[in-house]
Amino acid sequence: MPKIVDREARRRAVADAVFRIVARDGLEHASLRNIADEAGLVVGSVRHYFTGHGDMLIFAMDELAGRIDGRVRGHAARLLGAASDAGERRAATEELLAEFLPLDDVRHEEAVLWLAFTTAARTRPELRPRADELQQGMHELLTRILTEARRAGALAEGLEVDTEALRLSALLDGLALQAVLWPDTVTPEAMRRVLRQHLTSLTGRG
Secondary structure, rough: OOOOHHHHHHHHHHHHHHHHHHHHHOOOHHHHHHHHHOOOOOHHHHHOOOOOOHHHHHHHHHHHHHHHHHHHHHHHHHHHHHHHHHHHHHHHHHHHOOOOOOOOOOHHHHHHHHHHHHHHHHHHHHEEEEEHHHHHHHHHHHHHHHHHHOOOOOOOOOOOOOHHHHHHHHHHHHHHHHHOOOOOOOOOOHHHHHHHHHHHHHHHHO
């Protein structure tokens, strides 16, 4: 009988090969041939599952975003469930936002990959729409968090939600970038401390 191949499982295996090469060697080395070798496939097999190199990278971006999104959704559910308890709400907010910081080996590799993809999107038109879409999704998430904080009376008077969402996004992106470039200086403890202080400043009670 012919061997039955799970198409989506094979596509995810190729995405994992993309991640390993990008994390180890950089996106410029993520050619179809290098990815095929990393995945233990021939180039023709990779082309069977993707329409081209750009399609493969877009799928990998979606896989990466999906992994982060799955964890974020869990924290979001806890945040909504803690609506009546200020302490629990603050802790749930911190843990949700921490998913975007390289606080452990898994999130550090994700940050490396995300920076590689989004930087490449500046000069690779096939990646730009997806990068823009994911950035917009991040802004909408932060806007919702801050809007809910305002509704619960946990946001300082006079703060403009859209501006604070941009400021919070810049903080998370900046911490992630510096932690990837200078991990010995920008440690998980330092990132936690900065995030906590920023959240406190948003309450106006620091």
